[in-house]
Amino acid sequence: MDLLGYGAFFLTNALIFSLVTLGLNLQWGLTGLFNVGLAGFVAIGAYTSALLTTPDDAARLGGFDLPILAGWLGAILVGGVAAAITGIATLRLRSDYLAITTFGVAVVVQLVALNAQKLTGGPFGIGFIPRPFGGLAETPLLFNLSNLAVVSLVTLIVYLGLEHLSRSPWGRVLKALREDERAAISLGKSARFYRVQAFAVGGAIMALAGALQAHFTGFIAPDNYLPILTFQVWVMLIVGGSGSNKGAVVGSILVWAIWAGSGTLTSVLFSPEQQARAASLQIVAIGVMLCIILLVRPNGLFGDRPRRPRFGKRAKVATGESGTAS
Amino acid sequence: MNLQFVVDGLLAGSMIGLGAIGVTLTYSILRFSNFAHGDFMAWGAYATLAVVGAIGAMFGTVAPMAPLSFGWPLVAAVVVGMAITGLLALLLDMVLFARLRAKGQAIIVVMASFGASMALRSLLEFIFTSRPTYFSRAIQIAMPVGFGIRITPDQIALLLLTAVLVLGVHLLMTRTQTGRSMQALSQNAALARIVGIDVAKVVRVTWIVGGALACVAGVMIGILIQVRPFMGFDMLLPMFAAAILGGIGSVPGAVLGGLIIGMAEAGAVQLIGAEWRAAVSFIILMTVLFVRPIGLFGVRER
Numbered sequence: 001m002d003l004l005g006y007g008a009f010f011l012t013n014a015l016i017f018s019l020v021t022l023g024l025n026l027q028w029g030l031t032g033l034f035n036v037g038l039a040g041f042v043a044i045g046a047y048t049s050a051l052l053t054t055p056d057d058a059a060r061l062g063g064f065d066l067p068i069l070a071g072w073l074g075a076i077l078v079g080g081v082a083a084a085i086t087g088i089a090t091l092r093l094r095s096d097y098l099a100i101t102t103f104g105v106a107v108v109v110q111l112v113a114l115n116a117q118k119l120t121g122g123p124f125g126i127g128f129i130p131r132p133f134g135g136l137a138e139t140p141l142l143f144n145l146s147n148l149a150v151v152s153l154v155t156l157i158v159y160l161g162l163e164h165l166s167r168s169p170w171g172r173v174l175k176a177l178r179e180d181e182r183a184a185i186s187l188g189k190s191a192r193f194y195r196v197q198a199f200a201v202g203g204a205i206m207a208l209a210g211a212l213q214a215h216f217t218g219f220i221a222p223d224n225y226l227p228i229l230t231f232q233v234w235v236m237l238i239v240g241g242s243g244s245n246k247g248a249v250v251g252s253i254l255v256w257a258i259w260a261g262s263g264t265l266t267s268v269l270f271s272p273e274q275q276a277r278a279a280s281l282q283i284v285a286i287g288v289m290l291c292i293i294l295l296v297r298p299n300g301l302f303g304d305r306p307r308r309p310r311f312g313k314r315a316k317v318a319t320g321e322s323g324t325a326s
Numbered sequence: 327m328n329l330q331f332v333v334d335g336l337l338a339g340s341m342i343g344l345g346a347i348g349v350t351l352t353y354s355i356l357r358f359s360n361f362a363h364g365d366f367m368a369w370g371a372y373a374t375l376a377v378v379g380a381i382g383a384m385f386g387t388v389a390p391m392a393p394l395s396f397g398w399p400l401v402a403a404v405v406v407g408m409a410i411t412g413l414l415a416l417l418l419d420m421v422l423f424a425r426l427r428a429k430g431q432a433i434i435v436v437m438a439s440f441g442a443s444m445a446l447r448s449l450l451e452f453i454f455t456s457r458p459t460y461f462s463r464a465i466q467i468a469m470p471v472g473f474g475i476r477i478t479p480d481q482i483a484l485l486l487l488t489a490v491l492v493l494g495v496h497l498l499m500t501r502t503q504t505g506r507s508m509q510a511l512s513q514n515a516a517l518a519r520i521v522g523i524d525v526a527k528v529v530r531v532t533w534i535v536g537g538a539l540a541c542v543a544g545v546m547i548g549i550l551i552q553v554r555p556f557m558g559f560d561m562l563l564p565m566f567a568a569a570i571l572g573g574i575g576s577v578p579g580a581v582l583g584g585l586i587i588g589m590a591e592a593g594a595v596q597l598i599g600a601e602w603r604a605a606v607s608f609i610i611l612m613t614v615l616f617v618r619p620i621g622l623f624g625v626r627e628r
Contacts, residue, residue, distance in 0.1 A: 036361070036440055089612060093619050095433050096359040100566045101615065103361075104608040107563050115601045179517050226558075231444050234437065280451035287445030291422055294438050298429075 008144035009013075009259065011253070015148075015155045016213045018252035021236045022158055022245060023205030029242035029303075030166055031180040031198040032086075036230055038206055039100030040109035043225035044082050045075035045207025046214040047113065050126045051217070059117050068132055072211050079207020084200035091195045106230065113222035125221030129214050147216055154212060155249070158205060162245050165201075174198050214299055228283065232259065235290050241303025250301060259286070329473045331592040337481055337550060339588025340488035344543035345561055346568035346580035347495060348536030354512035354575030355532045356427065358435040362418065362443040363540060363565065364558030366411050368450055370541025371548040371557065374400070374407030375459065393479035395462045396549070404545050405594050408538035415537035416530060418442060424529075443559065444446075450555040458554040484546050491542060492581050495535065499577055505530055512575050513625075560604070564591070567607035573624025582622065586610070 020042055027033040034039075049071035054063030066074075086105055090098040113120045120126065132150055165171050173292040176184040185191055213218045232255065240251020262285070266278040288324050293300065345367060352360045381399040382388070388397040405474060422442060426435045449569060468476035499505035507528050510518040540558075547557050554572045568587050572579025 032433070034436060036436075089615050093615065096353070096436060097570070097619070099361075099433075099436055100359055100563075100570070101611065103566070104563050104611055108605055108608050111602065111604055125618060147428075227445060228444070231440070234440070277452050277455060280448040282458075283448035284445045284452065287441045287448065290441035291438055291445070294441070295422070295425055298434065 005141045005144050007056075008141075008148040011217060011255075012144065012151045013149045013260075014253040014256040015151045015249075016209050016216065017233065017236060019158060019212065019250040019254050020206050020211035020233045021240070021248040021252045022162055023202040023209065024233055024237050025242060025245060025248040026162060026165075026205065027199055027202035029172045029237065029244065029248070030171065030178065030192050031195055031202075032095070033091070033195060033199050033202075034099045035102045035199075035202070035203070036099050037104065037106030037109075037233075038105035038233055039225040039227060039229040039278075041079050041083060041203045041206040042210035042213075042229065043106075043109045043113060043222075045079045045210030046220045046224070047120055047126070047210075048078045048207065049075040049211035050129045050214050050220055051119075053130050054126060054128055060121055068130060068215055073209060075207045075211035076204045079210075080204035081202045083203020084196055086203075087196040087199035091192050091199070104224075106227065110222055110225060113225065113311055120222075123222060125219060125223075126214075127219045127238075129220065130219045131215055151212060151216070151228070154208070158208075159245055159249065168247070170194075172276050231283075231286070231290075232256075235286055237300075238290060238298075239300050241300030244300075244302040247300055247302030255286075328422065328596060329475050331589070331596050333475055333477050333481065334595070335586065335589035335592035336485060337546075337588070338591055339585035340485060341543045341546050341584075342561065342564045342568050342588050343581040343584025344488060344546070345565040346584045347492075347577055348540050350567050350569040350572065350574055350576065350580040351508070351532050351536050353569065355508060355528065356423070356435075357515075358423075358427075358432050358439065359566065361436065361439045361562065362446060363536065364560070364562040365443050365450075366415055366537050366540035367447040367544035367547070367558035367561060368553075368555055369414055369446060369544070369558075370407050370411035370537070371544035371553045372450055372515065373410040373456060374403045374541065374545050375461065375553055377406045378402035378461065388549035390462075390464070394483055395464045395466055395480050400461065400545075404542065407545065408541045411544075412534035412537035415533040415540075419529070419533050424608065447555050447559055454555065456555055458552040460552055461549050480549055484549065487542070488546075490541065492577075495539070495577055498535070504528070508532065559621045563590075563604065563611070564607040567611040569613075570619075571610060571621055573621030575625070576621070576623040579621060579623035 020038060023041075023118045024035060024038055027035050049068075051062045051066050052066045053068055053071035055065050057063055082105070086101055087098075090101045113125075114123055116122075131147075132148040133143060136146060166175075173184065173189050173194050176187075177189065177194060181191055210225075213224075233252075236252040236255045237248055238251070239255050240247030240249070259282075262282050263279075265277060265284060270278040345363065349360065349363050352358065352363065381403060385399070388399050390397045415621055422438055423435055426438055429466070466480055467480040468478045470476050498503075499508060504527070507518070507523045508531065510521070510523055511525065511528050514524075543561070544558060545551075547553075547561070551557075564584075564587050567578050568583035569580050570583070571586060572581070572583030587607050590610060591603050593608045595603055
């Protein structure tokens with residue numbers, strides 16, 4: 001019974017990660033937009049939803065005691081708008097500027113979360129976030145299973161929605177832009193407009209994932225949204241294979257299993273004083289793994305066929321491609 | 327408003343500027359933004375610290391040089407540290423970046439640098455733990471120099487060192503054959519190859535110069551503040567902002583951008599509070615991207 005409960009808990013976490021990864025896959029895998037500040041967008045969603053749904057608190061703004069669904073919708077909206085603004089500022093420039101700007105967004109969000117006590121509760125975060133099925137908390141197994149059901153449902157909806165989108169004309173424009181920007185522009189597609197859209201939708205999905213997680217744990221703090229989160233999600237996407245939604249989900253579950261497993265292993269193998277050091281070794285291992293996958297198998301498990309360089313001269317060579325043949 | 331922020335800003339600006347030179351060179355010559363550059367700083371500082379320790383073990387305690395808080399061991403150690411950091415950058419390029427560059431996807435290299443940055447920083451945490459350490463625990467008395475400004479001998483020495491290094495890099499870039507090859511490669515890579523410029527050599531020089539300067543910046547942070555594994559990562563946003571503000575590829579621009587951001591940060595610390603310091607570079611970065619994305623001395627990209 002305990003094992004089943006833990007399994008449900010584990011899968012819930014992994015599926016929340018896979019939501020973030022799906023958002024990143026839309027941005028990077030489908031459109032080629034490089035987001036190294038995704039922890040910021042996840043945090044925006046979590047804090048928005050927490051502010052909207054928590055009971056009134058004299059120490060800070062809100063909460064507004066709204067229903068949980070309103071919190072999630074708010075998270076989607078605010079996350080999407082924040083991503084759209086980021087995109088508008090940078091997407092007419094070289095792709096590196098987007099990377100640097102998203103990095104800055106994550107830094108600033110972290111700063112606001114830490115310092116704007118009136119809005120975010122400062123370093124102590126926000127507690128008492130209402131949980132769906134909070135009434136079931138006495139029976140942990142039922143509670144975990146119902147959480148899993150909700151998260152699975154949301155993930156399934158987002159997954160099917162993204163699958164549909166990537167096959168729609170809209171998704172084909174994104175792929176065309178990723179593969180050969182000049183050709184796509186010559187067909188009258190505005191590169192910047194489509195990219196901003198994709199970036200905003202991706203940001204909204206990340207924010208939704210953050211909101212889900214906030215309601216699932218009932219407590220959020222700035223420490224949840226450090227750069228390590230960004231890094232984990234990137235590894236998940238690269239392992240799964242960028243460009244594939246299936247890969248995003250499978251990669252998330254796999255990497256989260258490795259992460260949680262090695263975490264348990266270090267806590268068993270090392271004495272409490274050494275655990276902080278062992279944890280840093282864990283990050284080294286994952287970082288090296290990422291670099292090796294990039295070198296050896298850049299397509300991950302389920303990735304699209306190899307990409308062509310964006311303005312490369314070799315782009316004229318017709319390769320046997322499956323992803324965009326339709 | 328207290329004019330002390332001028333000194334604080336100059337110092338912060340020197341550290342940012344020295345780091346930004348490396349960022350701007352990597353960006354303009356190798357065409358990618360290197361997220362591991364901040365961790366070169368931290369590695370340089372720790373390498374220098376280790377060499378200081380080794381010298382201390384060999385020669386016993388050495389008295390510091392009169393008004394300064396450090397003696398010749400630190401000076402020697404910085405030189406060794408610069409070499410180590412330059413070699414680290416070369417090594418990372420050899421095993422990782424060069425191979426990915428060969429595949430021709432610039433943005434994958436950025437991703438790899440992000441992964442490498444995580445690994446490098448966590449490795450430092452593993453070896454040295456995340457507890458901050460110091461080059462010296464001695465307390466220096468700041469001398470008043472008028473207008474309500476105070477400055478310590480260490481700070482004067484480091485500002486002079488920065489000036490010398492910046493001048494040196496500027497001369498390297500403008501007066502030597504290697505420097506001119508570097509400029510040629512950044513302006514037009516294909517043409518540079520055609521006229522027979524040794525690209526591999528230019529790439530090596532770029533990494534060594536960037537790594538060595540990052541080491542000096544790291545040691546400066548170590549002397550004036552403290553040494554900890556995250557010290558470089560926290561400098562990343564100011565460095566990128568300085569490089570973009572100055573115009574990608576421009577060494578004087580990177581230094582000027584660093585000084586502007588350092589000054590703005592120091593001013594903001596006085597006016598708004600130290601906790602918002604990191605937001606300053608983001609605001610400057612966004613303003614530059616909206617108003618003049620090529621920066622102060624940048625050239626329009628082809």
